[in-house]
Structures are given as C-alpha cells and as structure tokens.
Amino acid sequence: MESLLIQNGRVFDGQNFLFADVLMENGKIARVAPEIRQQAERIIDASGLTVLPGLVDVHLHMQGISSPAWSIDAKKGCFPHGVTAAADASAAYGDKHTLDNLGLQAGVFVITGTKEPFCFDKARQRLERYEDRVLGIKVCYDQKFDPTLADEKKLVAICEFAHSRGLPVVVHTANSPVPMDILLSVLAPGDIATHVLHGGRHHAGEDRFACLKKAKKRGIWLDSCICAGEHVDFALFGQAIAAGIYPDLMGTDLAEEIAHRSGGYGLTTCMSAARVLGMPEEAIFRAVTGNAGKALGKNTWGMLKEGGPANVALLQWGEGHLELSDRYGHRLASKEAYCCRMTICNGRIVFEREI
Numbered sequence: 001m002e003s004l005l006i007q008n009g010r011v012f013d014g015q016n017f018l019f020a021d022v023l024m025e026n027g028k029i030a031r032v033a034p035e036i037r038q039q040a041e042r043i044i045d046a047s048g049l050t051v052l053p054g055l056v057d058v059h060l061h062m063q064g065i066s067s068p069a070w071s072i073d074a075k076k077g078c079f080p081h082g083v084t085a086a087a088d089a090s091a092a093y094g095d096k097h098t099l100d101n102l103g104l105q106a107g108v109f110v111i112t113g114t115k116e117p118f119c120f121d122k123a124r125q126r127l128e129r130y131e132d133r134v135l136g137i138k139v140c141y142d143q144k145f146d147p148t149l150a151d152e153k154k155l156v157a158i159c160e161f162a163h164s165r166g167l168p169v170v171v172h173t174a175n176s177p178v179p180m181d182i183l184l185s186v187l188a189p190g191d192i193a194t195h196v197l198h199g200g201r202h203h204a205g206e207d208r209f210a211c212l213k214k215a216k217k218r219g220i221w222l223d224s225c226i227c228a229g230e231h232v233d234f235a236l237f238g239q240a241i242a243a244g245i246y247p248d249l250m251g252t253d254l255a256e257e258i259a260h261r262s263g264g265y266g267l268t269t270c271m272s273a274a275r276v277l278g279m280p281e282e283a284i285f286r287a288v289t290g291n292a293g294k295a296l297g298k299n300t301w302g303m304l305k306e307g308g309p310a311n312v313a314l315l316q317w318g319e320g321h322l323e324l325s326d327r328y329g330h331r332l333a334s335k336e337a338y339c340c341r342m343t344i345c346n347g348r349i350v351f352e353r354e355i
Contacts, residue, residue: 001027001347002041009046009314014053014290014303017282022051024310027347032306046314049341049355052285053304054084054105054311056292057267059170059194059225059251062086064094064101065108070255074102077254079351081266082313082340085293085301089138089170089194089251092122095129104345105301105311109138109170112161114146114154120161127165135296136192137162140172141183149177155186163188168297170223174198174231181211189219192295194251196222197240199233199328209245216248221295224287226270226324227253228261234330238277246279249295250287263321272322272337281317310347314355315340 004024011018013032021036022029031038061067062074065088078086084104091108099106108130112123127134139158143149155171162169170192176183179202184193196204196212204212212222224247226232231253240246250270262269267288274284293301300308320337343351 004042004044004310004344004347004349005036005038005040006044006046006051006312006314007036009049009051011051011304012285012289013305014293015286022304022312024312024344024347027310029304029306029308029310032304044314044342045355049314049316052082052313052315053289053302054343054345055082055267055288055313056296056302057083057086057252057254058192058223058249058292058296059089060086060254061090062088062102062106064098066090067092070257072254072256072259074104074106075350077259077266078104079343079345080264080340081268082315082343083267084311084313084343084345085298087135087296089253091126091130096131096133099130099133105298107133107135107296107298109136110134111138112158114139114141114149116148118154123161134167136168136170138170138172142172142175143177144175152178152182152186155183159186159188159191168192170194175200176202178202179206180204181207181214184211184215184220187215187220190221192221192223192249194223194225195227195231196247197224197233197237198231199236199326203233203236205236205239209240209243212240212245221248223247223249223251224270224274225251225253226273228258228265228269229324229326230258232326233328234273234277234326234332235328241278246283247287248291250274250284262323268315268338268340269322269324272320272334273324273332275317275338276322276332276334310344312344313340314342
C-alpha cells in the first residue's frame, strides 16, 4: 500500500477547518500538520481543493441489502462522490458478510413495517443476520405506504422495540398521519428524523419550524435527505436556512432509479443543493462528516484524525452542473457545484478525476 501525502489543500477535519497537510501510511492517517516535508510514494497537490474525511452517507439503498428492485451498487453510488462510509436505510436482504464485501465502511438500519399483522418477527430475524453491523431500526411512517396509519401509536411501539435494545430509530417523516411536532415528540435523543423538509401534509413549516427547533434541543438528528427532489420542498428548505435552521445530516436516499438525475446524483449533489439554497459551507461539511459519524455511533467515520483510517475526499467548488426539481414545482439550477476530484478509502485511491 503506497504512502500518500496531500499538500496545499484546505483541510476540514470533520468539525473544523485547518491549515495542514495530510500524510497517509499503511491505511492510516499518519500525520495532519502544516508543511509536512516527509517523503511519500505519491504527493498530491490539492491547491484549490478542500480535503475532507471520507464522506458519510447516512441514508441510501445498497445492492444485496435493500430490495433488488431499487438498490444501487455501493461503490458506484459512493466513491464518485467522495463517500467512504454508508448506512443502508431499508436493510432486509443479505447479512453481515454481504456488508463485508461491499468495499467500504457500511452498516444498516433494519427496516420494520407498520402494516397488519403488526409485529417485529422479521425485524428480530434481520437483527440476528446483521449482528454488530446494525446501526438502528428504520420505519416509513408514511400513509402512502400504509393508508391505515391514523395516529402515532405504532411509532411509539417501534421506538420502544428499538430503544429497549439500545438502538436508535430512523423515521421517514413524509406523508405522516400526524403533525410533525407530534411525530418528533415520540422520538428520543439520538433518533433520526429523515426527509424533515418535505413539503407535503404535516410539513415542518406549518409551525414556522418550531418543531424542528424543539427537536434539535432534545438531541434528535434532523436529516434533509432530499432524494433527488422526491422528498423535499426546495422553497421550504430555503426558508429553514433563512431562519437559521440547518439539517444536522444530509443523506441521499440514493437508489438506482434516481442515480442518473442532475448528471449523476449523489452526496455531492445534495451538498451543492444546500449551498445554492444558502446553507453555510461549514454546516454542510459537518452534516456529511463528523455529525454523520456521531449520529451513526461510529466515531472514526467522517473524522480526519491521526491514527484513524485513511479515508479522504478531495472536493472542489466551481464550474459544474446542478439541476433538480421537487414535487411542488420548484426548480434548483446552478452552473456551480461540488465535484469530487479524488476518493481515498483505507489508504487506496478508489476514484480519481483530473485535478
């Protein structure tokens, strides 16, 4: 495994910006310090680029884990966007060994349903198959998937099932049968509310985002998870940003059927959309690095620290292509966007565009 030295870049370590070079040896971060002069087998000039920890996608659907009907090859969906760690958000297939063969750091949120007969038999079986790769329990609390949902009672039961096992819950909030404030009140600190800026019934803007402010104070993680425009209202997202309310996390909901959008949809697309809408860059970077690792209970994911895994993304903001539309007639377009120039996973360059 070759040693790599990244010089002259602007470094974001998962929480803060630094002026430093980054040396990688034997699959680990050996040094993060200004003006490293140590020899390396390859020296990478990152002038004009931002050097980040490998990005973390907290919400996507990977082949072999999610349904074959919509899941995507993990490497194809992650490496071109700087992602080296990912959480499958509807795990029902495969097992722990399937995750071992994906080629990146990966965990799962085991899916559980709400339809009758309402029980946790399948969830228990899935928990056993994925073993220590389980990150939590996922539920789509969505009347589109289950028209019989009428209140929050089943969500309460799902939270009790997960929390009694020390696991957080990820809840899909779009098309919920109850107002966002009630939905979020069921969750506990460490749980994740995803698609929180959808524009459908019971959206977060109905109380001028008071429900999101309250949830943040209680330690609930808020995930924008725009799903290439499917589960977001860009106008609402912009209003939240203008009010100083930023999502803590930024999953993609990436699946095969939306991977082609905006010239190749992925995590950098979501980051570009947030920046165009006015979200500060530091908040964007935290949402896809340090915050993401912390929310998933993986302290080394999304962090650039000496002794940690050599997972690095080199990003550039500049000439690019962003074009997305939501379900409410709002179009987001920009000739500037984030572009991943290089992805390093466990000390190996797994993706590279000309710098």
